[in-house]
Amino acid sequence: MNSAPLLSCRGLEAGYGASQVLFGLDFDIQAGEVVTLLGRNGMGKSRVLKTLIGRLPPRRGEIQFGGHAIHRARADAIARLGMAIVPEGRQCFPNLTVHEHLIAFADNRGGLGKPWTSRRLYALFPSLAARAAHSGNQLSGGEQQMLAIARALSTNPRLLILDEATEGLAPVIREEIWRCLDRLKAAGQTVLVVDKYVERLVKLADRHFILERGRLVWSGTSAELDSDRGLWSRYLGV
Amino acid sequence: MDAIFIIEQILNGLGYGLMLFLLAAGLTLVFGIMDTMNLAHGSLYMAGAYIAAQVHQASGSFVGAVLAAIAATVLVSWLLEILIVRRLYPRDHLAQVIATFGIILIADDGVKALWGPSPLLASMPTALAGPVQLLAELPYSAYRLLLLGAGLLVAAGLYLLVNHTRIGMLVRAGASNRAMAELMGVRVDRVFSFVFALGAALAALAGALMGPISAVQIGMGEAILIPALVVIVIGGIGSVRGAFIAALLVGLVDTAGRAFLPPLLRAVLPPALAADLGPALAGIAMYLLMAAVLILKPAGLFPARA
Numbered sequence: 001m002n003s004a005p006l007l008s009c010r011g012l013e014a015g016y017g018a019s020q021v022l023f024g025l026d027f028d029i030q031a032g033e034v035v036t037l038l039g040r041n042g043m044g045k046s047r048v049l050k051t052l053i054g055r056l057p058p059r060r061g062e063i064q065f066g067g068h069a070i071h072r073a074r075a076d077a078i079a080r081l082g083m084a085i086v087p088e089g090r091q092c093f094p095n096l097t098v099h100e101h102l103i104a105f106a107d108n109r110g111g112l113g114k115p116w117t118s119r120r121l122y123a124l125f126p127s128l129a130a131r132a133a134h135s136g137n138q139l140s141g142g143e144q145q146m147l148a149i150a151r152a153l154s155t156n157p158r159l160l161i162l163d164e165a166t167e168g169l170a171p172v173i174r175e176e177i178w179r180c181l182d183r184l185k186a187a188g189q190t191v192l193v194v195d196k197y198v199e200r201l202v203k204l205a206d207r208h209f210i211l212e213r214g215r216l217v218w219s220g221t222s223a224e225l226d227s228d229r230g231l232w233s234r235y236l237g238v
Numbered sequence: 239m240d241a242i243f244i245i246e247q248i249l250n251g252l253g254y255g256l257m258l259f260l261l262a263a264g265l266t267l268v269f270g271i272m273d274t275m276n277l278a279h280g281s282l283y284m285a286g287a288y289i290a291a292q293v294h295q296a297s298g299s300f301v302g303a304v305l306a307a308i309a310a311t312v313l314v315s316w317l318l319e320i321l322i323v324r325r326l327y328p329r330d331h332l333a334q335v336i337a338t339f340g341i342i343l344i345a346d347d348g349v350k351a352l353w354g355p356s357p358l359l360a361s362m363p364t365a366l367a368g369p370v371q372l373l374a375e376l377p378y379s380a381y382r383l384l385l386l387g388a389g390l391l392v393a394a395g396l397y398l399l400v401n402h403t404r405i406g407m408l409v410r411a412g413a414s415n416r417a418m419a420e421l422m423g424v425r426v427d428r429v430f431s432f433v434f435a436l437g438a439a440l441a442a443l444a445g446a447l448m449g450p451i452s453a454v455q456i457g458m459g460e461a462i463l464i465p466a467l468v469v470i471v472i473g474g475i476g477s478v479r480g481a482f483i484a485a486l487l488v489g490l491v492d493t494a495g496r497a498f499l500p501p502l503l504r505a506v507l508p509p510a511l512a513a514d515l516g517p518a519l520a521g522i523a524m525y526l527l528m529a530a531v532l533i534l535k536p537a538g539l540f541p542a543r544a
Contacts, residue, residue, distance in 0.1 A: 053421060079423035091418045095410045095477075095542050104407035105422040155423060 004067070006031040006190055007052070007159060012061035012071075014051045021047045022214045025061070029159070034181070034191045036201045039211035040237045045194045046088065048211065049163050052192075053085050054078045066158055082109035082158030086165050090148040092136030099132040101151045110158040121150040124180060142173030149180065160184065161192045178204065198238055202226045210235045242376050247497040248490065253382050255489020256389025260444035261462060262469040262481040263396055264437015270413035270476020270542050272430050275331050276323060277338040279441055279466070280459030281345035285311045286442030287449040287458060288349060291360035300363035307446040308439045315438030319431060346456045355456065360449035385447055392443065393482055400478050409433060413476035413542040465492065468524050472531045474538030483539060484531075488524045495523035 005028035012025040021044055029035050037045045050056035052063065054075035063071040070078050096104060102118040114120075122129035125146040131139060139147060145165060152160055162181075166174040178200055184191060185204065195201060201208070202222045210218040212235055225231060232238040265279050286307045294303035322341065326334045361367075362381045369377035400406040411419040412426045420426050445458075452458070469488050473480025500516030507515065531539060 055417075055421075074420070075417075076420040076423050076425055079421055085421055087418065087421065091415055093411045093414050093418070095414045096407060100407050104404060104411060105424070107423065109423075151422070 003030070005029055005064075006066060007192075008062075008064040009052075010062045010064075012048075012051060012058050012063065014047060014056050014058045016056075020059070020214070022051065022058075025216050027209055027216060027219065029190060029192060031158070031190050032188050033207060034185045034193065034205045036193045036195065036205045036208045037211060038194075038198065038201070038208055038236055040235070043211045044214040045211055046163060047214070049085065049161055049192075049194060052078075052161070053083060079155070080107075080109065082155075083161065084109075084152035084155050084157035084159070085161040085163060086145075086148045086152050088163040088167070090141075090144040092139070092144050092147050092151070094135055094137035096136055097133055098128055098136070098139070098147055101136060101147055102128075102154045105151065106154045108156045110156045112156045115156045116150075116153045118154070121153060124153075124183070125150055142169050142176070145169060145173070145177060146180075149177070153184075159190045159192060161194075163194050164196075165193070166195055166197060198225075198232060198236055242373070243497075245373075245376060246378065247493055249378060249382065249386065250497075251490035251493030252486060253385045253389065253489070254493055255486040256386060256393065257444045257448050258462070258465055258469050258489055259389065259393060259482050259485035260440040261466040262473070262485055263478050264433070264440050265466055266470040266473065266476055266478065266481045267409060267413060267433045268430070268437055269470065271409065271416060271426065271433060272327055273331075273416075274323065274327055275334045275338065277335060277463060278318065278323075278341035278345065279437065280461075280463035281342050282311050282315055282438045282441040282459070283445040283448075283462060284345065284349065284456075284459035285314055286445030287360065287454045288353060288358060288445075289442070290446030291358045291449050291454050292353070294361065294363075295359075304443065304446045308442045311442030311445075312435050312438050315435055316431075319434045323434070324427075342460060345459070349456050357453045357455035358449075360454045362450040379451075381450060385451075388443075388447060392440065396440075396478060397482075405429070405432065410542065465524060468528050470538075472528050472538055474535075474541035476542030477538070477540040480538055480540035480542075487527060491523050491527050492520075495520035499523070 007029040009025055009027050012022055013020060014022040025048065037048060039045050047056060051058050054070070054073055054077070058071050061071065062069060065078070065083060066081055068081055070081065092101065099118065102121050106118070108115045127143055128146055128150060131143060136144065136147060149162070149165065166177050169177065181191065181193070181204055193201060193205065202225055205222055207221055208219065208225050209216055210231065217235060218231060261279065261283055265276065268274055268276050268279070289310050290303045290307035293306045294300055297303065318341070322337065326337055366380040366384055368380060370380045370383060372378045400409060408419065408424050408429050411422070412424060412429050416426055465488055469481055469484045472487065473482070473484035496517070499520045500512065503512035503516045503519070
């Protein structure tokens with residue numbers, strides 16, 4: 001991991017009005033890594049993601065993504081540089097069909113040799129193929145989640161961000177999402193995950209960051225996190 | 239009241255409905271995507287009518303006049319969007335309504351300065367000035383048939399554009415969830431500029447086509463803006479399909495109300511009361527329709543937003 005990181009945050013501070021919610025965050029993500037952002041509810045995980053995707057402009061600090069400074073960039077410009085988010089709540093478009101979700105934003109922003117086409121995405125999520133002509137709001141929660149992931153992948157992003165992607169899903173569907181992430185990791189996709197299933201994240205991810213009240217309080221590998229259960233009870237409420 | 243009269247009124251209602259659709263399609267997309275209320279849309283309709291009438295008079299070519307009206311109005315709308323409307327996106331609806339109402343007043347004065355206060359005479363193309371024999375006892379204005387054909391053709395084109403092209407997908411995505419569309423990398427501001435120009439072209443087309451069968455006069459944009467707003471509320475904000483269905487409904491209800499209500503009331507009420515009540519009830523028929531739809535479907539027939 002000696003090459004320049006794909007994503008680099010330095011001294012990141014953000015807030016709403018008079019209240020500051022992120023305090024001097026420094027972290028990097030290398031290309032090909034799967035990284036998680038952990039912490040209890042309200043510790044600032046979603047705010048970090050909002051800052052990265054251009055929805056909460058930082059007050060101080062820098063964000064470099066793929067060699068571009070993006071801390072003052074608009075959300076759509078950041079997306080075109082290759083950052084794709086699977087947002088909390090899925091946010092599938094009710095007036096686009098499943099197939100339209102997969103072709104409307106299709107691009108090769110990561111410059112992949114074997115890009116995600118709609119055919120490959122249907123192979124990744126076979127249940128979407130059977131629902132290709134249905135609208136985004138006619139799907140079950142699990143199918144909407146798969147669609148939100150497939151929609152993000154259709155842009156062939158450099159960095160895929162998942163915000164609580166398994167929340168509210170049945171265990172069997174949740175496991176399908178984890179298997180999909182395993183496959184993406186094996187294919188070399190860089191992923192940043194925010195989720196609460198630490199047991200499963202330890203198996204999936206390479207590295208982890210723990211947030212506590214807007215500050216990064218710990219970072220380390222899966223092996224380090226797995227071996228220190230004190231961290232789990234102290235910071236993750238597990 | 240015979241069958242011929244009823245068929246004639248249905249055709250009139252459909253024609254009026256299709257013209258309303260041309261106006262409402264742009265309005266609903268602009269409001270749906272950018273959450274921007276543009277009352278000046280009616281002024282673009284007026285611009286289309288005046289320019290077409292003027293060019294037709296000067297050149298003798300009706301097709302050329304319609305095309306010139308569309309081109310000039312799109313140019314005006316482009317300036318309007320860059321200079322004023324773009325600054326209104328982040329403002330609240332009240333600011334948008336006040337500012338675009340101001341544009342209406344300026345546009346009305348501008349038209350008065352250019353063409354004077356009197357209505358302009360817009361003539362039909364000579365070839366379409368007479369009637370066509372639709373049925374043995376049903377002669378119908380050839381020009382009104384052109385209106386029907388043109389309206390249906392544009393509606394079909396718009397349907398294909400919105401439902402079967404990539405830009406159409408992006409327009410729909412932006413209309414239902416602008417923030418998510420941006421997160422997918424869509425330049426929603428560019429999509430909006432496209433939609434604004436398209437809306438202006440459709441409004442100009444409606445104005446140019448309606449000119450010969452209605453008065454080309456100052457304030458014509460405001461008069462038709464109200465039913466167009468009723469259409470987008472009934473159809474569901476941001477939905478072109480909803481605007482199409484609602485425009486036909488409003489066109490039919492409004493025309494039927496004006497044609498059938500007064501004679502029906504005369505049959506059951508004293509003549510003096512019927513004479514007062516008939517036009518008044520006909521005038522509120524479309525609002526009653528809107529109220530009925532909103533009671534059953536508060537977000538309109540086909541809301542674009544979740």
